Each structure stands twice: as C-alpha cells, then as structure tokens.
Amino acid sequence: MIAPLGHVLALAALLFILGAACVVARRNLFMIIIGVEVMLNAAGLALVAGSLRWQNLDGQALVLFIFAIAAAEVSVGLALATYAWSRRGSLDPDDYRMLGN
Numbered sequence: 001m002i003a004p005l006g007h008v009l010a011l012a013a014l015l016f017i018l019g020a021a022c023v024v025a026r027r028n029l030f031m032i033i034i035g036v037e038v039m040l041n042a043a044g045l046a047l048v049a050g051s052l053r054w055q056n057l058d059g060q061a062l063v064l065f066i067f068a069i070a071a072a073e074v075s076v077g078l079a080l081a082t083y084a085w086s087r088r089g090s091l092d093p094d095d096y097r098m099l100g101n
Helices: 004-027 031-054 060-087
Strands: none
Touching: 004 031, 031 060
C-alpha cells in the first residue's frame, strides 16, 4: 500500500521546518550542517513522492544529484568545522563573524 501524496508532502514539510528551525537556532556549527542536511532530505522526499505520483522518473534522478551535493556539503562543512575547532576551540557561530582574525 502506497501512502497518499498529501501525507508524504506533509511529512516533507514537517522535516523541512524542523531543519530550518535547527539552522535558525544556530547553537553549534555541526547543528547548522545537520539542519541543512535535513532540509535537503525533505526536498528529496517531496521530489520522490511527486515522481511516484505522476509516474515520471525525473524527480528521482534529481534526488541523486541532491544526494551528491549533500555529500559534498557535509564533507566541506565538517572540514571547516574541524578547522574552526582547532583554531578557536569553539563551535559557536557567533565566534566566527570575523574569520580573518
């Protein structure tokens, strides 16, 4: 049994809102990265649901590109967060307003 499109889109919207709340809260650089990942996954879920509903594989192909971009974003983000931790000893985003200092 396939879930109705409305339920899947509601779940995707809920995930996107949770990810956006995680980014807006800005407590930690890692949490910002996780929030962006949750938002990308929510967009992918919405694309797959629409793709299945209209029997068109374009949405599923686009999700593969989203996953590739998400993997690159995580690797660069974690590398920058690790560098920031070793440089300043903190992951608080407010400490990084002036990255040149």
